[in-house]
Amino acid sequence: MNNIVVLSGAGMSADSGIHTFRDADGLWEGHDVMSVASPQGFRKNPELVLDFYNLRRRQLKEVVPNAGHLAIAELEKCFLVNIITQNVDDLHERAGSTNVLHLHGELLKVRSMANPNISLQWKEDLILGQTAEDGCQLRPDIVWFGEEVPLLPKAAELTSKADILIMIGTSLQVYPAASLIHYAPVNSPKFFVDPRPSVEEDFCPNLKIIRKTSAEGVPILVKDLMHKLR
Template identity: 70%
Template sequence: MKNIVVLTGAGASADSGISTFRDADGLWEGHDVMEVASPLGFARNPELVLDFYNQRRRQLLEVQPNKGHYALVELEKHHKVSIITQNVDDLHERAGSSNVLHLHGELLKVRSTKNASLVLNWTNDLHIGDTDDDGHQLRPHIVWFGEEVPLLPKAAQITQSADILIIIGTSMQVYPAAGLVNYAPYNSSIHFIDPRPSIGENDFRDLSIIAERAAIGVPMLVSDILNKNV
């Protein structure tokens, strides 16, 4: 049984219909990222920020996992699979994956603006005036730009255990998440699945690239692993 660590980004959920948020011009759904995904943006215009995430939450509740998500569940039946995702959706869990770490938070959760450890499940819209029991406003349970990534050390520790590292649907350009690949053991094999690969096979030792979207590339790779071709 192999210890397989999977790093997923926006491309893993794109085939489910989840927007990748950031367009080619750097805007998220027409907004500057700092307006809707930063503590300063929330302080300046909390209504705009809450509405932005309310729209994302509604969209998430209307979509389903894709073949890439389900292929990782099949892989988990035969190997130890740990998923580290930059995505804030719950599609890995809905597909059936049991070991998922959300590096950047979760869209279906909110937390207190006063006590970051007070996290609540939340599937409805979040409004100004929705508070914790002590009267403190609730906010999306999302790691915004300019905030620390509290689960990064745990993610690095998980990556250090990888016999096989699979990277799915991420540009490998956004740090600190992109730096996790450097924690993989020297003798681990790395597989990169993305229709527009941003790295080449000479960038890492024992790297293979599948230039396909997740719903196609992940089942291909999982089939190879289960057939012991990888």
């Protein structure tokens, strides 16, 4: 069993200091999520949305991968590892992981409002009036609420081939990403690392829950998997 698929969510990066997508009162760092993460919100107040992501982009420069990210990267020494992340940060890549699929887009990319295939790497602030080569306003290359998730079929295909599935810091409640667990082979071992898991071990076959944070639980799991391989 040498093919590992990792599904990571907001809790994966929480130990690095990146705030989770939604906090307990349904806001995203003081904003209603629909005002900063939907096409309607962008049409209503594009400057607010661009400023919101500019702040997130600046914050990303100040944080580093945590022990969980580093441990997942270590798995590549012994396994084929594919990461499917719901996070828009680049912490998996900075930790050393090489096969990372960003299901919901990337904070360090922007794209044309009219053509999602026109995408650019972008590390600085994005302001109203900055346009793509097609003349259209640039926007964050993020999958907003109400938009299709174009990489979902590829993610489902990867998950269907998992010898081992590791889920970290994801609620398993937000669709369509939450559906991915059901694509994993029934007999494949499944691990869920989360200090407050939203499901129990009878949620699906061969599921083991590790009730720890990413930084605490992932290194333990990785050490165990690598030891068993040897």
